[in-house]
Amino acid sequence: xxxxxxxxxxxxxxxxxxxxxxALARQDPEMDVEEEAAALDKKAQALLSDLYRDLTPWRKxxxxxxxxxxxxxxxxxxxxxxxxxxxxxRNFADDPAVMGGLARLNDRPVVVIxxxxxxxxxxRIARNFGMxxxxxxxxxxxxxxxxxxxxLPVITLVDTxxxxxxxxxxxxxxxxxxxxxxxxxxxxxxxxxxxxxxxxMSGGAIALTxxxxxxxxxxxxxxxxxxxxxxSILWKNAEKMREAAEALRLTAQNLRQLRVIDxxxxxxxxxxxxxxxxxxxxxxxxxxxxxxxxxxxDRDEIRSDRRKKFLEMGAVAL
Amino acid sequence: MSWISNFTRPMINSLFSRREVPENLWSKCDNCGxxxxxxxxxxxxxxxxxxxxxxFITPRERLKSLFxxxxxxxxxxxxxxxxxxxxxxxxxxxxxxxDARKTTSEHxxxxxxxxxxxxxxxxVAVQDFSFMAGSMGMYVGNAIIAxxxxxxELRAPLILFSAAGGARMQEGILxxxxxxxxxxxxxxxxxxxxxxxxxxxxxxxxxxxxxxAMLGDVHIAEPNALICFAGPRVIxxxxxxxxxxxFQRSEYLLDHGMxxxxxxxxxxxxxxxxxxxxxxxxxxxxxxxxxxPEGEASVPAEATGTA
Numbered sequence: 001x002x003x004x005x006x007x008x009x010x011x012x013x014x015x016x017x018x019x020x021x022x023a024l025a026r027q028d029p030e031m032d033v034e035e036e037a038a039a040l041d042k043k044a045q046a047l048l049s050d051l052y053r054d055l056t057p058w059r060k061x062x063x064x065x066x067x068x069x070x071x072x073x074x075x076x077x078x079x080x081x082x083x084x085x086x087x088x089x090r091n092f093a094d095d096p097a098v099m100g101g102l103a104r105l106n107d108r109p110v111v112v113i114x115x116x117x118x119x120x121x122x123x124r125i126a127r128n129f130g131m132x133x134x135x136x137x138x139x140x141x142x143x144x145x146x147x148x149x150x151x152l153p154v155i156t157l158v159d160t161x162x163x164x165x166x167x168x169x170x171x172x173x174x175x176x177x178x179x180x181x182x183x184x185x186x187x188x189x190x191x192x193x194x195x196x197x198x199x200x201m202s203g204g205a206i207a208l209t210x211x212x213x214x215x216x217x218x219x220x221x222x223x224x225x226x227x228x229x230x231x232s233i234l235w236k237n238a239e240k241m242r243e244a245a246e247a248l249r250l251t252a253q254n255l256r257q258l259r260v261i262d263x264x265x266x267x268x269x270x271x272x273x274x275x276x277x278x279x280x281x282x283x284x285x286x287x288x289x290x291x292x293x294x295x296x297x298d299r300d301e302i303r304s305d306r307r308k309k310f311l312e313m314g315a316v317a318l
Numbered sequence: 319m320s321w322i323s324n325f326t327r328p329m330i331n332s333l334f335s336r337r338e339v340p341e342n343l344w345s346k347c348d349n350c351g352x353x354x355x356x357x358x359x360x361x362x363x364x365x366x367x368x369x370x371x372x373x374f375i376t377p378r379e380r381l382k383s384l385f386x387x388x389x390x391x392x393x394x395x396x397x398x399x400x401x402x403x404x405x406x407x408x409x410x411x412x413x414x415x416x417d418a419r420k421t422t423s424e425h426x427x428x429x430x431x432x433x434x435x436x437x438x439x440x441x442v443a444v445q446d447f448s449f450m451a452g453s454m455g456m457y458v459g460n461a462i463i464a465x466x467x468x469x470x471e472l473r474a475p476l477i478l479f480s481a482a483g484g485a486r487m488q489e490g491i492l493x494x495x496x497x498x499x500x501x502x503x504x505x506x507x508x509x510x511x512x513x514x515x516x517x518x519x520x521x522x523x524x525x526x527x528x529x530x531a532m533l534g535d536v537h538i539a540e541p542n543a544l545i546c547f548a549g550p551r552v553i554x555x556x557x558x559x560x561x562x563x564x565f566q567r568s569e570y571l572l573d574h575g576m577x578x579x580x581x582x583x584x585x586x587x588x589x590x591x592x593x594x595x596x597x598x599x600x601x602x603x604x605x606x607x608x609x610x611p612e613g614e615a616s617v618p619a620e621a622t623g624t625a
Contacts (some may be wrong), residue, residue: 163528165548165556170566171574175527175547183501183533202485203497203528203547210498224485224494224525234407234487248490249403258402260491307502311463313495314456317402 003273005062007051014044048270055219057245061227063219063271064198065161070276071130072099072114072157075197078277079284080105080112086146088139092172095136097128097164100143105155106288111147113140113208114157117198131164134177137207141184148188151299153291156194156208161226163204178207185210186307189299193290195265195283196220196252197272212306213290215263216252217279219271222261223250249318259316263290347371363583372520372540372583376422377429377444380479384442384587390433393441395426395464398456403490411488418450427452427482428461432468436591436603440477441469447481447521454526455486459496459503462530466503475513475594476504480531484524497529504530513597515590518545518568518577536593537577538586539568545576 004012018040021033055063063069076083080103087094100113115132118124147154163174185192185208194211200222209222216222225233227245232238255261265279265286272279294302343356349371363383364373375383382388405411419425427449432441443465445452452458462478469476485493507514516534518527520543528547539545546566554561564570568580581589591603 163547165552167553167557167559167561167565170546170548170553173532173574173576175545176532176576178528178547179497179501179530179532182498182529183505186498186501186505202494203525206494206497207528222491224490225487230487243407247403247406248487250491255491258491260495310495310498311502313499314398314402314459314492317399318404 003066003068005059005066007059007062011044011047011051014040014047018044045269048274052219052270056242057221057248057251058227058242060219060251061199061221061241061245063273064221066271066273067119068273068276069198070272070280071119072116072159072197073119074276075157075280075283076103076112076114078280079287080110081107083112086139086143089135089142091135091138093133093135095128095133095139096126097130097132097160098136098139100139102152105284105291108153108291109150110153110155110291111143112155112157113143114197115160115208117159128164130160131162132160132204133164133166133169134172134174137163137174137177137181140181140208144184144188144192147190151190153191153193153294154188155287156192156211158194158196158200158205158209158222159198160201160204161199162201163207178203181207182210186310187303189303191291191294191297191302192306193287195287196222196261197283201226210306210310212294212302212309213263214261215265215283215286215290216255216261217265217272217283218252218267220252221245221250222252222255223248254318257316257318260313348373365583370541370582372542374448375583376448377424377446377479380444381429381431381433381442383583384435384477384590385431385433386435386437390431390442393430393432393464393468395428395430395457395461398460401488402456402492403488405488405490407488414450414488422446422449424449426457426461427454427486428458430461430465430468432472432474435477435587435594438591438594438598438600439472439474440590440594441465441472441474442477442479444479445481445519445526447483447519450486451483452481452526453484453486453493454482454496454500455489455493456496458482458486459499462500463503466507469507469512470510473510473512475515475598476507477515477517477590478504478530478534479517479519480522480526481519482522482524482526484526494525497525500530501533504533508535513594515593517581517586517590519543521545523547523549532576535597536579538579538581538589539571539577540583540586541568541580543568545571 018037021037025031025033083103085101099116103112115130116127117130118127192211194209194214196216227241228238230244231240252264265282268275268278344353347366350369352368364375381390401411427446430443504514513535515536516531518539522531522545571577572580
């Protein structure tokens with residue numbers, strides 16, 4: 001069952017019709033509907049590529065949050081072998097909103113870390129919808145230290161609507177935990193490669209995204225505040241999220257122009273949710289290529305290059 | 319009648335009033351309602367003598383209150399590209415900037431200065447909440463980098479007074495990038511073996527708290543300042559319960575281990591002077607405002623503490 005977004009209504013109708021025809025044909029083997037259904041398929045495909053060729057920023061935000069989009073766990077399972085999760089911040093708890101541990105990418109040991117939103121009600125609740133608490137950021141710091149000590153590259157998969165705004169999270173130092181995590185990203189002497197696979201929202205995201213290389217899926221978003229949040233502050237009306245999404249320049253294409261990200265990873269037609277395997281494979285190829293750029297690179301240089309890169313942010317405007 | 323008195327009259331007043339000249343010699347403490355004479359208020363550094371409520375103080379007055387004899391030199395900060403995203407909301411961003419410049423008579427949301435505090439050379443950066451809610455954009459990033467570089471150059475400690483509603487939305491992703499950017503800056507100071515002291519003032523929230531404001535060697539806060547990542551309203555909406563009294567205020571953070579000290583504004587200068595001398599392994603300070611016997615004769619002429 002396909003999950004349609006509001007702007008995909010026309011598509012839903014065509015695909016629904018084709019499906020209806022095929023359902024009829026299944027009941028009555030005499031009927032030949034394939035030609036008609038295939039024509040509808042073709043029409044749907046054309047409409048799909050049309051819709052996704054030039055998505056507005058708000059539509060991209062919708063696609064980035066699509067529930068059927070592959071999540072961190074899907075990427076880890078498909079791209080890595082011997083994934084060995086490591087848990088806990090050694091202070092308070094483990095945070096299931098962030099996955100992390102040792103693994104191999106093309107046989108090469110790495111540390112992989114990523115926010116996981118969950119894919120059904122139970123797992124979404126268990127993972128707190130991918131909203132990390134301080135113990136999560138402190139786990140990230142621990143894993144990055146481990147990677148640095150054993151000279152393993154770090155890969156982060158970013159997908160969060162933000163850090164968790166809760167009472168306990170504040171009491172345990174959400175701000176400090178995020179600040180330390182960003183600081184750790186900037187201080188390790190191993191390559192840090194970040195991929196924004198869905199939503200990269202605010203401080204909760206930057207704490208994992210301060211990488212030597214930052215790649216972003218074609219329809220992912222990366223922003224300082226959600227379009228709804230921005231609309232409610234600047235327009236005093238959360239319904240103005242389309243305008244806010246436009247103004248924030250949160251698309252991969254704009255962020256590449258601003259040199260905030262280094263690479264855009266193409267998604268299959270109709271977005272990663274239409275063909276998760278293809279999207280995951282594309283991310284895998286990008287990770288391999290980006291990692292190879294660091295072969296033989298000096299540890300201190302890896303660190304100083306990363307710092308320089310972030311110090312120079314903002315030198316380019318749109 | 320009501321809009322004439324509530325709107326037109328203040329508008330006319332604002333056209334003619336100057337910031338330096340108090341149009342009303344008396345003001346009321348926002349907390350306890352005590353009427354305070356303007357001299358009394360400025361002498362107490364805008365804290366209420368009755369209830370100790372800390373009110374807004376301009377960055378220049380703050381700097382004047384910190385440095386020996388009130389003398390400091392501002393450190394120049396490079397201007398970033400204006401409106402890098404061509405941000406469009408109900409009011410163009412350059413217009414918002416121009417308005418903030420007019421109402422505050424300041425260039426941007428952070429002021430950096432150098433001078434002596436208790437005879438210790440120090441660089442001080444002060445965030446200005448009255449300038450677009452102190453929001454952190456490219457300029458604030460540039461200011462912190464300039465402050466850090468100057469501190470390293472002078473081999474002087476860096477003290478930062480934070481106050482912000484968070485990141486400057488009108489600079490979109492580039493405001494978010496100030497979190498790592500300023501982190502690199504304060505780490506340069508720390509790696510040079512110099513103290514980095516943060517003084518959190520009301521309010522310090524969002525991306526500012528979650529970057530340079532929480533990375534100090536020592537964290538001091540003014541009493542009852544709101545210090546948080548997510549604001550109380552956002553949290554109440556998320557967890558759907560009322561938050562406890564004093565939640566996310568300085569004293570609450572002190573109890574929860576996020577701060578080292580809560581210090582009254584009128585004691586801040588002494589506090590910082592003592593801390594700096596301890597951290598830098600200097601002899602205890604001789605009290606009073608006299609210049610050191612060696613004489614700081616070379617106080618530059620442009621060193622001005624504007625009242």
